[in-house]
Amino acid sequence: MPAVPGPPGPAQGVFRLRRPLRRPSVRNTLLAAAVLCVAGAAWIGVTGLLARSELLNLEGELSALKQSVTGSSGNGTSVSPERTMQTAAAHAARAHRLTTGPAWYMASHVPCLGRPVTTVRGIAQAADRLAGDVLPPMVELAARPTDDARHDGLQALLSELRGRAPALEQAARAAADARSLADGLPRVSWVPGLDGARAQLxxxxxxxxxxxxxxxxxxxVLPSMLGVDGPRRYILVVQNTAEARGTGGLPGAFAVLTADQGRLRFETFGTDTMLASVRPAVDLGAEYRAQYGAMDPTGTWANSNVSPHFPYAARIWTAAWSKHSGQRVDGAAAVDPSALARLLQATGPGRLPDGTALTADNVLDLTERTGYARFADSRERKAFLLGVARAAATRFTSALSTPGQLPELLKAAYDITQQGRLRVWSAERREQSLLQQHPLAGALPSQPGPIAGVVVNNAAGGKLDYYLERKLHWIPGNCTPHGRKVTARVTLDNRAPASGLPPYVTQRVDKPPYPTRPGDNRSLVSYYASSGARLTGATLDGQPVTVGNSVERGHAVYTLDVELPAQSSRTLTLDLLEPISNRTPVLLDQPLVTPTRARLEAVSVCE
Incomplete structure (x- = not known):
């Protein structure tokens, strides 16, 4: 009889062998994971410190680059901008390489703790784009060799711009990508220094x-617009911001100039009187007629720019001069006395016919304040303003042909563009389609999206907007199923003195049926809101009011006629329901003597 097998012994037991083997396997796995975590943390720590060093070196190189391009090093040494740019790009590329790889990727996805890692990676990547793709074309253009003996600086610059246009467009796309990347980084991490670095970037x-x-x-657009492909003719209007209009100020003195191969020549100077009776055949559409038809903007030169959308005014101005002169006009531009002040700062002072110096410090005061006291006769006053325009134009064209002054003129032009005090429109469709994407065009955005702005049109006929101050407080509220609640608070301050102003400044052409005092002003105040906005309530100084509503280029517009006594303040509050957006609105800032003091509160994210 065969023996009955007993229980398996240690050498035979399958189950006894497996259980002891599993524990070392788990322990080893955990140990290996721990080692990897420690190694990964150490790797991130070491490479992070190295990346920080590279970014600090990058910051130093960029500072040196700025000094070498602007010539502000002050130590007498000459540093090659191109070589400095190459060194800066190398530091940025190394910082980016040091913050890539599996360890950095996995650490950045750890909840909460991954925020600083994500921020470091993003800063290094954006810095690499900035130093490697964005700045080089700009530096190459800024560091282009110049010959102080040459008088064709603008013509040479236009040739350079045209040749580098593809590289500049590529750099612009890279800059937009880097900006989007930086904007998307966590705003708050548990490392304050990183938050500051992100905010700085x-x-x-x-x-x-x-x-x-x-x-x-x-x-x-600049090469063709300034006559590289053939002569161009433009009308340049000086807007008097002492009397507000939608694009800035009342269209007063103007000049007609030609551009040929980068050389500018002023052909004609005139005042609003010359074009007062011209009625150009311009059709700006049914929406425009519904909004502004009662003001007769195409037939009344003084009202030709009541809309803040500059292309509307430019089309009226070009058509008016073309009808008056029989000349072809290729575009229009606008400046104001504040812009002339910045240009005179770059060119140096001019000289008026009576010998008065025209300087950056006195041009605004001469044209919009003291000039009215000096000349009681309107013809003498307009002749004086025409003299100011001629003196400024002469000084500008002289500076253009003076070796070494072009960089300062370009800086001045950029500054006044950023302030909204230089507007340009081209009759050539390709050029205008490109211009209209940028602030230089002065175009009211037509695409949907949050927008906020105050536009004032003077309704009294005086020149008291020299003393006007505007404030806008935009306050986003809670989100509802129908949109986001928004409060727009517009405050107007009339700082005009109650006495001592010339009658021409304080006149009331509107002839109101109620008593007024010298210094009292009146304004048509328009608030521009987002597309699809709805008004739920409005008050003036806390009292309910009814405001007019319309639409311009897709945006809701709410308008109220406001009497503004001297030395007083009035506040218009609008309660709105706007389409939900998590973006801060685009600010529409009408360029008057005193810029709008705007406060746009941060937008909370709607769930």
């Missing part, structure tokens, strides 16, 4: 990205 890209976009457009 975002601030830098908020300036660099639009500047690169402007340079890209300049490369495409």
């Amino acid at each position: 975002v601030s830098q890209l908020q300036q660099t990205a639009p500047a690169m976009a402007d340079m890209a457009v300049a490369g495409r």
Whole structure:
């Protein structure tokens, strides 16, 4: 009888062998994972410190680059901008390489703890784009060799711009990508130093990205607009911001100039009287007629720019001069006395016919304040303003042909463009389609999206907007199924003195049926809201009011006629329901003597 097998012994037991083997396997796995985590943390720590060093070196190189381009080093040494740019790009590329790889990728996806890692990676990547793709074309253009003996600086610059246009467009796209990347980084991490570095990068890209976009457009449109492909003729209007209009101020003195191969020549100077009776045949559409038809903008020169959309005014101005003169006009531009002040700062003072110096410090005061007291006769006053326009134009064209002054003129032009005090429109469709994407065009956005702005049109006929101050407080509220609640608070301050002003400044052409005092003003105040906005309530100084509502280029517009006594303040509050957006609105800032003091509150994310 065969023996009955007993229980398996240690050498035979399958189950006894497996259980002891599983524990070392788990322990080893956990140990290996721990080692990998420690190694990964150590790797991130070491490479992070190395990346920080590279970024600090990058910051130093960029500072040196700025000094070498602007010539502000002050130590007498000459540093090659191109070589400095190459060194900066190398530091940025190394910082980016040091913050890539599996360890950095996995650590960045750890909840909460991954925020600083994500921020470091994003900063290094954006810095690499900035130093490697964005800045080189700009530096190459800024560092282009110049010959102080040459008098064709603008012509040479236009040739350079045209040749570098593709590179500038590529750099503009890279700048926009870097800005989007930086904007998307966590705003708050548990490392305060990183939050500050991110905020600094975002601030830098908020300036660099639009500047690169402007340079890209300049490369495409400036050469042709300034006559490289053949002569061009433009009407240039000086807007008097002492009497507000939609694009800035009352269209007063103007000049007609030609551009040929980068050389500018002023052909004609005139005042509003010359075009007062001209009625050009311009059709700006049914929406425009419904909004502004009662003001007769195409037949009344003084009201030709009541809309803040500059292309409307430009089309009226070009058509008016063409009808008056029989000449072809290729576009229009507008400046104001504040813009002339910035240009005179770059060119140096001019000289008026009576020998008075025209300077950056006195041009605004002469044209919009003391000039009215000096000349009681309107013909003498307009002749004086025409003399100011001629003196400024002469000084500008002289500076253009003076070796070494072009860089300062370009800086001045950029500054006044950023302030909204230089507007340009081209009759050539390709050029205008490019211009209209940028602030230089002064175009009211037509695409949907949040927008906020105050536009004032003087309704009294005086020149009291020299003393007007505007404030806008935009306050987003809770989200509802029908949209986001928004409160727009507009405050107007009339700082005009109650006595001592010339009658021409304080006149009331509107002849109101109620008593007024010298210094009292009246304004048509329009608030521009987002597309699809709905008004739920309005008050003036806390009292309910009824406001007019219309639509311009897709945006809701709410208008109220406001009497503004001297030395007084009035507040218009609008309660709105706007389409939900998590973006801060685009600010529409009408360029008057005193810029709007705007406060746009941060937008909370709607779930």
